[in-house]
Amino acid sequence: MKVGFVSLGCPKNLVDSEVMMGQLAAHGHELTPHPDQADVLNTCSFIDPAKKESVDTILEMAEYKKIGRARKLIVAGCLVERYRDQIQKEMPEVDAVIGTNEIEQIVPLCEGIEVAANPFEPYLYHDLTPRVLATPKHYAYMKIAEGCDHPCTFCVIPQYRGKFRSRRFESVIAEATRLFQQGVREINLIGQDTTCYGEDLGIKDGLAALLARLAQIETPAEKWIRFLYAYPNKVTQKLLDTIAEHPALVKYIDMPLQHASARILKRMKRGASGDLFLKLIERIRRTIPGVAIRTSMIVGFPGETAGDFEELYQFVEAARFDNLGVFSYSDEDSSASYHLEGKVDGRTIHNRKRRLMALQRKIARARNRRLIGAEVSVLIEGLSQETDLLWESRMPTQAPEIDGFTLINDFEGAEPRPGQIRKLRITEAHDYDVIGTLLPGGAETAPASVPFPLLQIQPNTKPQIPNPVL
Numbered sequence: 244m245k246v247g248f249v250s251l252g253c254p255k256n257l258v259d260s261e262v263m264m265g266q267l268a269a270h271g272h273e274l275t276p277h278p279d280q281a282d283v284l285n286t287c288s289f290i291d292p293a294k295k296e297s298v299d300t301i302l303e304m305a306e307y308k309k310i311g312r313a314r315k316l317i318v319a320g321c322l323v324e325r326y327r328d329q330i331q332k333e334m335p336e337v338d339a340v341i342g343t344n345e346i347e348q349i350v351p352l353c354e355g356i357e358v359a360a361n362p363f364e365p366y367l368y369h370d371l372t373p374r375v376l377a378t379p380k381h382y383a384y385m386k387i388a389e390g391c392d393h394p395c396t397f398c399v400i401p402q403y404r405g406k407f408r409s410r411r412f413e414s415v416i417a418e419a420t421r422l423f424q425q426g427v428r429e430i431n432l433i434g435q436d437t438t439c440y441g442e443d444l445g446i447k448d449g450l451a452a453l454l455a456r457l458a459q460i461e462t463p464a465e466k467w468i469r470f471l472y473a474y475p476n477k478v479t480q481k482l483l484d485t486i487a488e489h490p491a492l493v494k495y496i497d498m499p500l501q502h503a504s505a506r507i508l509k510r511m512k513r514g515a516s517g518d519l520f521l522k523l524i525e526r527i528r529r530t531i532p533g534v535a536i537r538t539s540m541i542v543g544f545p546g547e548t549a550g551d552f553e554e555l556y557q558f559v560e561a562a563r564f565d566n567l568g569v570f571s572y573s574d575e576d577s578s579a580s581y582h583l584e585g586k587v588d589g590r591t592i593h594n595r596k597r598r599l600m601a602l603q604r605k606i607a608r609a610r611n612r613r614l615i616g617a618e619v620s621v622l623i624e625g626l627s628q629e630t631d632l633l634w635e636s637r638m639p640t641q642a643p644e645i646d647g648f649t650l651i652n653d654f655e656g657a658e659p660r661p662g663q664i665r666k667l668r669i670t671e672a673h674d675y676d677v678i679g680t681l682l683p684g685g686a687e688t689a690p691a692s693v694p695f696p697l698l699q700i701q702p703n704t705k706p707q708i709p710n711p712v713l
């Protein structure tokens with residue numbers, strides 16, 4: 244049977260899709276990137292902030308079911324958790340749904356075998372779970388934990404993904420070792436909250452211990468290891484010292500803060516304040532010279548006054564983040580914040596978001612300008628998606644799919660190849676991207692493993708990753 248996949252949303256959804264594809268391949272089914280040739284179409288969809296994109300994609304897939312050979316359309320992912328009944332009632336084109344804890348049902352459902360739904364049994368894959376990578380061959384995501392125990396009032400994820408649970412230490416090491424052996428150069432560790440890793444296993448400073456072990460895996464060439472989605476009050480000094488100590492751990496912290504006003508953070512049930520965050524940021528920069536810090540903020544949370552927003556604005560101005568995602572508050576009816584008073588109107592939210600993003604653009608441009616003349620390591624991604632005259636690469640301080648690129652407009656020595664790690668001299672700076680000349684040397688063989696391409700129906704634009712809601 245030929246099965247086609249489209250995966251929308253954040254890396255966590257992508258890994259779920261990769262596990263489902265792995266299960267299908269292990270059962271002898273063929274994966275196809277051509278939607279008109281698939282017998283079964285799957286979408287792994289997500290909820291806000293782009294619910295509409297998920298629904299549009301399902302409808303687009305339903306069209307392929309009419310004109311192609313597909314007999315079945317299966318919808319998986321967070322959207323199912325949130326709207327299971329509505330999808331089943333109002334979208335007759337959809338033949339089956341799979342929740343985030345039911346992804347092992349993909350094989351029987353594709354084969355037309357009835358299975359009892361068990362959406363509440365927590366699921367987490369392990370190193371022996373078949374998985375087909377859908378990322379470019381030189382980088383991969385790896386889930387180290389699932390679920391979340393934090394009570395953030397705007398977030399519905401714990402309702403779907405369940406209690407926090409870590410993967411076994413050795414399972415993570417085994418999978419990472421295998422990925423590096425396959426030619427992956429960069430591993431990105433993910434989870435709803437990676438900084439809680441190991442707490443449920445009784446391991447103190449579990450993420451630091453895990454990173455230190457991962458950094459020691461022997462590989463034939465340079466490797467990069469990054470973790471995403473740190474919870475601010477879980478960023479320990481031990482974790483920072485570990486990142487500073489090991490060259491393989493990229494100097495990058497992704498730490499969604501969500502706001503800076505103590506009043507709003509309290510209403511979000513996250514606690515802390517802008518002042519405490521500034522102290523933490525100062526400590527991170529002092530411990531890890533050259534570190535890049537990404538964060539995300541929510542504007543328009545219920546009760547956010549003009550004064551709260553000004554506090555946030557001034558905080559962002561003072562913190563000078565390398566990267567900042569700004570998200571409009573989304574009023575999910577199953578979230579605790581849905582019941583809070585003081586809803587902010589859409590126009591105000593829009594204006595606040597625009598102001599904050601304009602500020603960040605100025606900060607990012609100034610930071611990038613300071614890089615001109617610097618020689619940095621880059622991981623080459625491939626030809627630019629926009630023009631054949633440029634190559635795309637990333638510095639360790641640029642995470643895949645969410646941060647900007649380091650564009651290559653000239654090279655000395657061998658022609659660049661995707662997956663190589665080379666030196667580059669930065670010559671120009673733009674708002675979010677920098678441009679440079681690739682230097683000779685370091686042109687070792689690029690990795691040989693070939694990823695499975697997802698269905699070719701995604702919009703022909705740079706991927707937009709939604710709020711990682713952490």
Ligand code: SF4
Nearest residue numbers: 391393395398712713
């Ligand atoms: S926002 Fe992140 S940390 Fe907070 S409850 Fe949701 S997943 Fe957990």
